[in-house]
Amino acid sequence: MADTSPGASAPPISQFWALLLLWVSGASLRVTILATPPVIPLIHDDLQLSQKAIGALNGLPVLMFAFGALSGSLLLARIGAIRALVVGLLLTGAAGALRGLGPDVAVLFGMTIVMGLGIAIMQPAMPTLVGRWMPDHAGRATAVYVNGLLVGEIIGAALTLPVALPLTGSWGGALAVWSLIPVLNIALVVYALSRGHVRRPGLRGTVAPSRWLPDWRNGAMVKCGIVLGCASSMYFATNSFLPDFLHDSGRNALIGPALSALNAGQLPASFLLLFIADRAVGRAWPLVATGLLCACALAGLVLAETDGLVILFSAIVGFCAAANLILVLALPPLLAEHDDVHRFSAGVFLIGYFLSFVTPVISGATWDATGFPASAFLPIGAAAIVLALMATRLATPHDGARK
Numbered sequence: 001m002a003d004t005s006p007g008a009s010a011p012p013i014s015q016f017w018a019l020l021l022l023w024v025s026g027a028s029l030r031v032t033i034l035a036t037p038p039v040i041p042l043i044h045d046d047l048q049l050s051q052k053a054i055g056a057l058n059g060l061p062v063l064m065f066a067f068g069a070l071s072g073s074l075l076l077a078r079i080g081a082i083r084a085l086v087v088g089l090l091l092t093g094a095a096g097a098l099r100g101l102g103p104d105v106a107v108l109f110g111m112t113i114v115m116g117l118g119i120a121i122m123q124p125a126m127p128t129l130v131g132r133w134m135p136d137h138a139g140r141a142t143a144v145y146v147n148g149l150l151v152g153e154i155i156g157a158a159l160t161l162p163v164a165l166p167l168t169g170s171w172g173g174a175l176a177v178w179s180l181i182p183v184l185n186i187a188l189v190v191y192a193l194s195r196g197h198v199r200r201p202g203l204r205g206t207v208a209p210s211r212w213l214p215d216w217r218n219g220a221m222v223k224c225g226i227v228l229g230c231a232s233s234m235y236f237a238t239n240s241f242l243p244d245f246l247h248d249s250g251r252n253a254l255i256g257p258a259l260s261a262l263n264a265g266q267l268p269a270s271f272l273l274l275f276i277a278d279r280a281v282g283r284a285w286p287l288v289a290t291g292l293l294c295a296c297a298l299a300g301l302v303l304a305e306t307d308g309l310v311i312l313f314s315a316i317v318g319f320c321a322a323a324n325l326i327l328v329l330a331l332p333p334l335l336a337e338h339d340d341v342h343r344f345s346a347g348v349f350l351i352g353y354f355l356s357f358v359t360p361v362i363s364g365a366t367w368d369a370t371g372f373p374a375s376a377f378l379p380i381g382a383a384a385i386v387l388a389l390m391a392t393r394l395a396t397p398h399d400g401a402r403k
Helices: 015-027 037-047 051-079 081-097 105-122 125-133 135-168 171-197 219-248 252-264 266-280 285-303 307-329 338-370 373-394
Strands: none
Touching: 015 125, 015 135, 015 171, 037 051, 037 105, 037 135, 037 171, 037 219, 037 252, 051 081, 051 105, 051 125, 051 219, 051 338, 081 105, 081 125, 081 171, 105 125, 125 135, 125 338, 135 171, 135 252, 135 266, 135 307, 219 252, 219 285, 219 307, 219 338, 219 373, 252 266, 252 307, 266 307, 285 307, 285 373, 307 373, 338 373
């Protein structure tokens, strides 16, 4: 007979429901952020922002991913991974909807910070749930939730201009659509589907361990963070500056297709890794190869003279960024102790997303200082090369290092 006493652990979640919850949660991690780049020219003109301010606006959520990761780790240690995930979803949806209120610079930046904090709370929960629900298939489970993340990115990037903007008539309304409709509803779905699998803090098998601060002496955590930072910089900084780069060269009609290609190019990588992630995680060569390929694609993007090449190179950048993201996010459940995945992940996110914030700001400052739009892509290319070099020091045994 099943143990129904108060001290009993929650029933194990089935693989189907685990993957479904991971996928829908992943879809909410980026949709509100990637709705912004398509309307950057409108925000730029409406609020008279400099290129450095545009870089900071796109980098603010990433900065919150970094420093908010500790809040996520602390909250997870107190109330558990699923409850922390729902709190993060609610915060993200509410703040994301209020960004265009005004419009006003202070409201836009303030709500962007709060929205980033909500996402930062969610992020340590994802590897923790992967490690607890599917410890023997961490690579595949990570590929599933990153696939959801990528679909959210594509929806935000591809449908903001043709659907959300005409529907609402303003950039603020277009941003609110992606917060109010998908994110808040996903919060309800996650809560409803996971209620029977939430374990109470303090019981055996809890998802709320007591330790939450990262161990900064952990070399593997630091290396993972640097690789994550480089991979995310390649993606976020390209999203930040590709619209204005094309706008400056008089190719406004390419902004939507190029951003769609950048984001859609990630999907083949996520589908490929659904099948090979468990074998590829921990090897250096996939990270090295995709890092170098991304550096070449960025150079091609800047030099491309035809629309087709711009779209092609944008897609390659997206493919490389997604592959790197999946490969590095699959490592925390393999490299950390069972009850330390959340704080290992928090350290990785703090390091990685701080670097991801710095890169767009440097790119924007480079553009402002030189007056050459193409110069904004130099720091992004440097990040791709650093990723390839660092990956040679990150490699773990092919069968992982799960303790």
